[in-house]
Amino acid sequence: MSDTPETASLTDVPARRRTLLAALGLGVGVGVVGLPSPAMAAAAGWSNPTRGTLTSGYKTPSRPTHTGWDVAASQGTPVYATAAGTVRDIKTNSYPGDTSSGPLPGRSGNSVHLNHADSYFSYYGHLHRVLVSAGQQISCGQLIGLMGNTGNSTGPHLHFEIHRPRLTSVDPRVFLANRGITLGSTAPVGSTGYPSVSQGASGWVPRVIQYLVRARGISVVVDGGYGAGTVSAVRSFQSGRGLYADGLVGPITWTALVLPLREGNSGDLVRGLQTALNARGASLLVDGGFGSVTTNAVRSFQSRNSLVADGLVGPVTWSVLI
Ligand SMILES: [Zn+2]
Known part of the structure; x- marks a missing residue:
């Protein structure tokens, strides 16, 4: 941009x-x-x-x-x-x-x-x-x-x-x-940690959402465009989890969507992680395989953002990543 x-x-x-x-x-x-x-x-x-x-x-x-x-x-x-x-x-x-x-x-x-x-x-x-x-x-x-x-x-x-x-x-x-804040990464003061994403959005964040939703067995096209198909898929995920099914991914839905990941995991959750890491400066192949290259990218992201650089993707790493 x-x-x-x-x-x-x-x-x-x-x-x-x-x-x-x-x-x-x-x-x-x-x-x-x-x-x-x-x-x-x-x-x-x-x-x-x-x-x-x-x-x-x-x-x-x-x-x-x-x-x-x-x-x-x-x-x-x-x-x-x-x-x-x-x-x-x-x-x-x-x-x-x-x-x-x-x-x-x-x-x-x-x-x-x-x-x-x-x-x-x-x-x-x-x-x-x-x-x-x-x-x-x-x-x-x-x-x-x-x-x-x-x-x-x-x-x-x-x-x-x-x-x-x-x-x-x-x-x-x-x-x-100089004030301990990484532009674009550190959670803004007063923010909930996760962005609210709704219909009409486009880019890597909707793409991550699409991978995370698809990882739950819900059919959705992964194209980075938050259109009617994604809204309907998110609603389906929300209903299944007992959440308010507005088709909008805010902090509560994000928290339900992300799962802990570590080396050895595979599939669409890992593709979502790799997509987010690439948006944060990594150059990973989005292949859904959490191997040593992805672990290194996670560690690098964690140390750049003052997180424990253990290569494990838990709720804190996810919330800073998205
Ligand atoms: Zn400018």
Whole structure:
């Protein structure tokens, strides 16, 4: 998934432009900095904004003006505030391919701009839905929107930026890593651990669901598209387990779907695991065989995410993986 640089107008601009931007109301924390509100003063923590695959990096050689990271997952994946603060601006009327101009330009799609304590700010682009309004006080890890594909974007993903005071962008992956958070992987503060996935979603998460459902003997096509066939298969799984059969895979259904796995296991559960590991950077053949290569990929994922690197896939590893 990729996009064009969204907030070039807000980032890394020469000092005299900053003054102009501040005068236009685009600058944040330049010149006059008010005393933080009690809510902002209490903000100490930081949160991963969402979970997904890192698809495009900060100021890469091929995209030197890309001042954030792109994190891809299914449309509708929850997006959370990276820290407590206030909603500075939102854009809610964008559409795929929108390139209109404005304080939050169309190329960033539906988007949210949060102000944090000490004049930090963060920015979330390409959202499917914005769930907050301008001026609203936000807590760290609060749900602020759903991942989408609005604006200049080639697939559902979050474009995420963090800025230090005086409009200098930072590499958000490094910034969060310094605070013990792996962008895209660490469970966001306030999240239930598993994403909610419903009809219309596409990508590796629905593909994992399809493998896990098929592993229970329910017929479903594994194509990564969460269509009517998958909804019906999930309903069938839910009914069989005595769960509310809404066809939507939320935390309760996820917990029922995943089973512990270890070397020597085989079948569709392992294919689901291998698909998720590949989405997290492994390069496994999705063959349904849990051999030493898959064990090494599990260990590597576990150590990267501060889990016990035992190569066993239990509930904790599953919940961080998905
Ligand atoms: Zn981006």
